[in-house]
Amino acid sequence: MNAVLKNIGIIGAGQMGCGIAHVSAAAGYRVHIYDLSQDRIESGLATINGNLARLVTNGKMTEEERKSTLSHITGSSDVNDLAPSDLVIEAATEDEAVKRKIYTQVCPVLKPEALLATNTSSLSITRLAAATDRPERFMGIHFMNPVPAMKLVELVRGIATDEKTFSAAKEFVGTLEKTITVAEDFPAFIVNRILLPMINEAIYTLYEGVGTVDAIDTAMKLGANHPMGPLQLADFIGLDTCLSIMQVLHDGLADSKYRPCPLLVKYVEAGWLGRKSGRGFYDYRGEVPVPTR
Numbered sequence: 490m491n492a493v494l495k496n497i498g499i500i501g502a503g504q505m506g507c508g509i510a511h512v513s514a515a516a517g518y519r520v521h522i523y524d525l526s527q528d529r530i531e532s533g534l535a536t537i538n539g540n541l542a543r544l545v546t547n548g549k550m551t552e553e554e555r556k557s558t559l560s561h562i563t564g565s566s567d568v569n570d571l572a573p574s575d576l577v578i579e580a581a582t583e584d585e586a587v588k589r590k591i592y593t594q595v596c597p598v599l600k601p602e603a604l605l606a607t608n609t610s611s612l613s614i615t616r617l618a619a620a621t622d623r624p625e626r627f628m629g630i631h632f633m634n635p636v637p638a639m640k641l642v643e644l645v646r647g648i649a650t651d652e653k654t655f656s657a658a659k660e661f662v663g664t665l666e667k668t669i670t671v672a673e674d675f676p677a678f679i680v681n682r683i684l685l686p687m688i689n690e691a692i693y694t695l696y697e698g699v700g701t702v703d704a705i706d707t708a709m710k711l712g713a714n715h716p717m718g719p720l721q722l723a724d725f726i727g728l729d730t731c732l733s734i735m736q737v738l739h740d741g742l743a744d745s746k747y748r749p750c751p752l753l754v755k756y757v758e759a760g761w762l763g764r765k766s767g768r769g770f771y772d773y774r775g776e777v778p779v780p781t782r
């Protein structure tokens with residue numbers, strides 16, 4: 490555990506917020522999750538418990554460690570409960586307006602010396618920092634999904650991020666036994682600059698009728714040794730998040746090669762967001778996911 494950062498605040502009890510809470514609590518940190526609704530927090534805590542229980546079943550964690558990890562995590566829909574945090578990691582919806590509004594609510598509650606980080610997949614760290622009262626103590630700490638299983642964390646400085654903040658974040662991520670890469674503050678950083686255009690291209694491949702969902706995913710799993718097909722991965726990330734990232738790339742780099750596929754736009758407009766909404770390129774409502782095209 491980091492000597493200075495003991496209390497970790499997490500904003501957003503979605504898949505990323507819960508994953509970050511899981512690995513932080515398992516490393517011995519006290520974690521508090523804030524989200525808008527108590528229901529969201531309850532279902533997030535249930536997901537964390539389910540993931541911890543699977544580790545116990547697989548012999549990767551003892552029952553005592555599961556209980557201890559869970560006992561390190563609290564949650565509430567009261568933003569004031571983030572006050573004791575030494576480091577707050579914002580993992581709310583990938584929407585700049587939402588994140589900016591959160592910072593205006595959260596900053597007055599925090600200790601002046603507290604660090605604030607964002608798990609954004611794509612947005613400008615410098616621009617987000619400017620919406621806080623502490624741009625020098627703000628940076629990107631970008632975990633990968635699913636957090637407990639993925640070894641990489643991208644660290645991204647904004648123009649104002651100071652060295653103390655960067656070192657503290659680096660040390661914190663090290664205590665979670667993750668490997669860091671440092672990315673410059675460009676749209677979507679490194680992983681998503683490369684991964685999301687590939688996923689978008691897979692959706693174009695579907696849109697143009699080159700292959701079915703099953704054909705495209707099988708092709709990339711068996712033909713390129715990807716652990717998940719690109720459409721399965723898009724559903725896993727969340728199609729709303731995929732679309733937001735493509736929009737940030739398209740707007741930020743002003744290159745038509747990043748144009749979001751119209752089929753991706755339509756799916757998001759329909760509320761078909763992938764796994765989290767029960768339907769995306771696959772239908773998740775039955776026992777096994779069923780391709781929809």
Ligand SMILES: CC(=O)CC(=O)SCCNC(=O)CCNC(=O)[C@H](O)C(C)(C)COP(=O)(O)OP(=O)(O)OC[C@H]1O[C@@H](n2cnc3c(N)ncnc32)[C@H](O)[C@@H]1OP(=O)(O)O
Pocket residue numbers: 540543544547549609610632633634635636637638639680681684716717722726730
């Ligand atoms: C959008 C962004 O901003 C950035 C991103 O995150 S992009 C997305 C990056 N992620 C990927 O590309 C994931 C690609 N998929 C994979 O790597 C693999 O399919 C996978 C790791 C998710 C699952 O692997 P698998 O071999 O099929 O499954 P399985 O053996 O059951 O699980 C492997 C580990 O992952 C864990 N895991 C799997 N799914 C999980 C989940 N949803 N939540 C938490 N942990 C999970 C398991 O508990 C297991 O942990 P241990 O090794 O400690 O036992």
Ligand SMILES: NC(=O)C1=CN([C@@H]2O[C@H](COP(=O)(O)OP(=O)(O)OC[C@H]3O[C@@H](n4cnc5c(N)ncnc54)[C@H](OP(=O)(O)O)[C@@H]3O)[C@@H](O)[C@H]2O)C=CC1
Pocket residue numbers: 500501502503504505506523524525526529579580581582583584587591608609610611631632633634725726727730765
């Ligand atoms: N999905 C992925 O693979 C990855 C995502 N990320 C990034 O992590 C962040 C979160 O993504 P992810 O967990 O997938 O998204 P989810 O949609 O799973 O979760 C987002 C959570 O934020 C909550 N939220 C929305 N507005 C507020 C608010 N004003 N205050 C507090 N909480 C709020 C949502 O609540 P409600 O549902 O009620 O709106 C929801 O619980 C995004 O920035 C995303 O780009 C980074 C790496 C990988």
